[in-house]
Structure formats: structure tokens, C-alpha cells
Amino acid sequence: MKPTPEAGIKDINRAIVLRPLSVATDAARDGEARLLEAVGLAQALGLDVAAAEAAPLRQISPRTYFGSGRVERIKDDAERLGAGVIVVDAPLSPVQQRNLETDIGSKVLDRTGLILEIFGLRAQTKEGRLQVELARQGYERSRLVRTWTHLERQRGGLGKTGGPGETQIELDRRIIADRIVRLKRDLEDVRRTRAMQRRARSRAGLPAVVLVGYTNAGKSTLFNRLTQAGVLAKDMPFATLDPTARLVKLPSGRSVVMSDTVGFISDLPTELVAAFRATLEAVTEADLLVHVRDIAHEDSHQQRADVMAVLAQLSKDAGGKSPPVLEAWNKIDQLDAATHDARMRRAQSLEQGGAPALAPVAISALTGEGMDALLAAIDRAAFSATRIITLTLAPGDGKTRARIAAIGRILEETSDDDGAITLKAELTVEDAARFAPAEPLPEELRPAAE
Known part of the structure; x- marks a missing residue:
């Protein structure tokens, strides 16, 4: 049992978590689920959550966000519980944050500030x-x-x-x-380095497969299962922040470069999307996205909607680039037997429904169930993707041009005064690797010598 703090003494590591509830913001999402998510975020920062409450909100006060009565109750609770931090799971204006801190006498963190603190703790x-x-x-x-x-x-x-x-x-x-x-x-230097690495992988004929998903969906556990990379995998939000890439061998004997990424979350702060542009570019430049879903989570469908909304925004920012998405229904080991069997039947029926490469695959990254089916699905989907290449043909090399036109699509074509032809063409991953000049893989992706 936790000791009760002395009256008036506040602990900067003890927090009260508040999830404002209003008709406008919570019509499509269960308020209790959002409150639990906010508690998880606070705990991920190492805070001791002394109390958590879904706080009804009829209208937002320009001065303190909450009404005066609610602010007074928060102050009393903070003094009684010794809470030195008030976490408000909503975006606060600078003025609202300042006034709340003054009126309550405790540090106030809004949703953006809380996520930024977690990211600061996780970045390695x-x-x-x-x-x-x-x-x-x-x-x-x-x-x-x-x-x-x-x-x-x-x-x-x-x-x-x-x-x-x-x-x-x-x-x-x-x-x-x-x-x-x-x-x-x-960060611009980082972006250039990443772009060079992506080009090297592309020229080597290796499709880029990127794991995406809601935070804590099990991406890092799956990544470790497939690559033995030893990435931090914990049951907490944003356990992984730094992107990692590794080679993964597929059932056909071919390989892909798989990357783990930072987890998405509802209401992802715009500051983070802008700052993590160098990392999130890997999403829009991928040949295939594997959307890892926590299928056992009660809010799984809404989490999926949140992830797809972020992907849509990234695609828009990247000029419409939108890689195909393969869903991996993770954590089926946490389902009861009846639900487990129903999920498996549902995934199999969708696979037989006309788009097998992109049909969902039910898996457990923890136990390994479904890994063979997932790798087979990645194999089919990644190598059916297309890639745009640019190459210059010698004067009179019409044979190569005809081969490219026969198996792909020529997007642009120019010739110089000497008759050399420069083509911009869309080809499958395998064909692109045959026609584009080969480049060595980045050192960190080369197979280790036996």
C-alpha cells in the first residue's frame, strides 16, 4: 500500500490524469479507453498515477480550459494526494497551461507535452x-x-x-x-544519408518493408521475432523510437529490408509529425507497409482508423505516394478460444476473397503463431510492388528499350545529341533490380560473414 503524503507536500513524480470528455471530441471513441491510454502514457514517463478521471466538459474555458469549479476540485485532489503533476489528455494553449499551474500549484502537462517528454526519454x-x-x-x-x-x-x-x-x-x-x-x-544531413541508403537497397533489388501501427501494438516484438534484432520491446507506449532496419529472408529465398518505426497514436501532435519527417519518409518510400494491429484490444477498430488517418496525411505530404498495406492481426494469443478461432477463420476467408497478397494475417509475435503465413504474404506482396527507375541507354540500344516497354511502363523518354536515350520507367521490384545499375548494400545491412 502506497504511503499517504503529508498535507501540503507534493511529489513531482506523482500525477493525476484527467481525460476531458465532450460530445465533440468523444462521439467516436470510448472515453474510458482514452483515459486508460492517457494513464499508460503517464506511466510510460515513470509517473505514479495517484488518480485518473474522465472529466465531463460542457465548454472550454479560454482561461483554464476547465471551469472554475473543476479547477478547484483538481487543486483539492492534488493537495490531498500530494500530486505534483496534473496530466490533461488534451492540447492546452500556453495561457491555459500557465493559469492552471498558477491556480492548482502543480506542474501541468498537456497531451503534446507528455508525448514529447516520453520521446525525450526514449530517444537513443x-x-x-x-x-x-x-x-x-x-x-x-x-x-x-x-x-x-x-x-x-x-x-x-x-x-x-x-x-x-x-x-x-x-x-x-x-x-x-x-x-x-x-x-x-x-536533420537535412540525416535525410540525405537515408535517401542514399534507400537508393542502394533499391538498386540491389531489395524491397523495403516497413512495420507501422498504433503504439504498443507489438511492432518491436514482431520485428525481433523476424530479425532477431534485439530491439527494445516492452508493454508500454513508444517503447521504440529510433528506426531500425534489418534483412529478412523470405520463403522464396529472396530477401527484404524490414524497418521498425515509431508507433502512431490518436491526435499525434503536429510538432512530432514535422520533426520526425526524416524517419516518417521511410513510410511513404516503402514498397510495402505491414500494419501491425493489436487485434485483442477493445479499441482495435478505432486504433486502425487513427493509423490510417496518419498514413493518409503522410501520403498527402509526399505528393500522393501510398504503398500497399498488409494487416498483421497481432496478439491472437490473448484471445479466448472461440474468438481466436473466429479471427483465424475471418482472416482465411478474406485471403480467399480475391486479394490474397493483401489479406490480413492473424499472428502472435510473442508465441510465433502465424509467422510462416505472414512471411509468405510479405513475399507475395513485396515482390508484386513496382519501382520507378531512371537509366540511360547507349545510342541504338532499341532492344533494351523494347524489353523495358514490354514488361513495364515507360513514363518519360528523352535523347541527347549523341543519340543516348534516358528513360524513366515503372517496373516490378525484380525487373528494376535487373535493369538499374547495382550498388553495394549499406554496411549495416550486409549479411554477417559466417
Whole structure:
């Protein structure tokens, strides 16, 4: 039993979690499920959740988000429970966050701030840290609303300052703006490196298969099962943040490059989508997406909708690029026998319904059930994908041009003064590998010497 804190003493690691409920935001989603998700996020940050509540909200207060009566109750609960942190599972404006902290006397984290804190805790690689820091700086820039005591300091003098703290805010904004410029420059280098690696894999004829899904759906467990990569896999949101890529051998003897990615979540903060552009590009550049679903989760259908919404936005940002999606219905080991059998029959019936390559596959990444069926489905789907290549043919090499036109589709064609022909063509993955110049694989993807 947890000790009761002394009156008036608050623990910065103890939190109250509030999920605002309104007709506008919760018509399509069970409020209790969202509350449980918010609790999971708080616990992923290492917070001791002393209380959690779904808080009905008739209208949003511009000053404190909640009404005055609710704010007073939150303050009383925070003092009684010794909660030094109030987690509000909703986006708060800087003014609302500041006023809540002042009125309650505890630190307030909104949904974006909470996810940013988790990402900061999880990032291990240089790329991950850069992306998290970029997202954090963008978030903090909007929070410069004279909320901190150091903002009362003045720089300069001579009667040219407009009010207490104004010039300090301007200085802070300039510092953050400079950091953002440096971070974006560093991340641009990361994007170029990733683009070169993707081209090398493409030229080697290796389709790119990317695991996507709602956070905590089991992507990393599946990735480890298929690759023995040893990626962190825990039952918590955002256990994986840094992307990892490994070779996976398929039943046909061919191989694909499989990547694990950060989990998606409902209401994914825009700061994160923008900052993680270098990582999320792998999604739109993939030849196949494997959507890992927690089929045992009571909110699985809504989680699927959230993931598809993020994929649609990424596709739009990438100019309409949209790789085919294969669903892996994970965690069937957590279902009772009747539901388990029903899920298996449903997946098999869909496979026989006309699109076997993209029919869902029921699996358990934990026990290994369904792995052979999943690898076979990936084999079929990945190598039926197409790839666009550009190559230059020698003058008079009409034979090669005719072969390309026969097995693929020529999108653009130009010739120079010497008669050399440059083609832009869409071919299957295998055909593209035969016609495009071969390049060595990135070192981290080469098979280890026996």
C-alpha cells in the first residue's frame, strides 16, 4: 500500500490524469479507453498515477480550459494526494497551461507535452535525439508567454523596453529560433544519408518493408521475432523510437529490408509529425507497409482508423505516394478460444476473397503463431510492388528499350545529341533490380560473414 503524503507536500513524480470528455471530441471513441491510454502514457514517463478521471466538459474555458469549479476540485485532489503533476489528455494553449499551474500549484502537462517528454526519454540515437529536440523547441517556442520568473529580467535599458520581461522573451525566442535552424540543418544531413541508403537497397533489388501501427501494438516484438534484432520491446507506449532496419529472408529465398518505426497514436501532435519527417519518409518510400494491429484490444477498430488517418496525411505530404498495406492481426494469443478461432477463420476467408497478397494475417509475435503465413504474404506482396527507375541507354540500344516497354511502363523518354536515350520507367521490384545499375548494400545491412 502506497504511503499517504503529508498535507501540503507534493511529489513531482506523482500525477493525476484527467481525460476531458465532450460530445465533440468523444462521439467516436470510448472515453474510458482514452483515459486508460492517457494513464499508460503517464506511466510510460515513470509517473505514479495517484488518480485518473474522465472529466465531463460542457465548454472550454479560454482561461483554464476547465471551469472554475473543476479547477478547484483538481487543486483539492492534488493537495490531498500530494500530486505534483496534473496530466490533461488534451492540447492546452500556453495561457491555459500557465493559469492552471498558477491556480492548482502543480506542474501541468498537456497531451503534446507528455508525448514529447516520453520521446525525450526514449530517444537513443543521434537522429532520434535531434528529432525530439526539434519537436521540443517548436513546442517551447509557443510557450513563451511570460510564465517563468526569469522572464521578468530586463536586458539593455535606456528606457527602450516595452515592459517587464519583454526583451528577455525576445531573446529566448531568438535562441530557440537559432536552435531550430541548426537542428533542421543537421536533420537535412540525416535525410540525405537515408535517401542514399534507400537508393542502394533499391538498386540491389531489395524491397523495403516497413512495420507501422498504433503504439504498443507489438511492432518491436514482431520485428525481433523476424530479425532477431534485439530491439527494445516492452508493454508500454513508444517503447521504440529510433528506426531500425534489418534483412529478412523470405520463403522464396529472396530477401527484404524490414524497418521498425515509431508507433502512431490518436491526435499525434503536429510538432512530432514535422520533426520526425526524416524517419516518417521511410513510410511513404516503402514498397510495402505491414500494419501491425493489436487485434485483442477493445479499441482495435478505432486504433486502425487513427493509423490510417496518419498514413493518409503522410501520403498527402509526399505528393500522393501510398504503398500497399498488409494487416498483421497481432496478439491472437490473448484471445479466448472461440474468438481466436473466429479471427483465424475471418482472416482465411478474406485471403480467399480475391486479394490474397493483401489479406490480413492473424499472428502472435510473442508465441510465433502465424509467422510462416505472414512471411509468405510479405513475399507475395513485396515482390508484386513496382519501382520507378531512371537509366540511360547507349545510342541504338532499341532492344533494351523494347524489353523495358514490354514488361513495364515507360513514363518519360528523352535523347541527347549523341543519340543516348534516358528513360524513366515503372517496373516490378525484380525487373528494376535487373535493369538499374547495382550498388553495394549499406554496411549495416550486409549479411554477417559466417
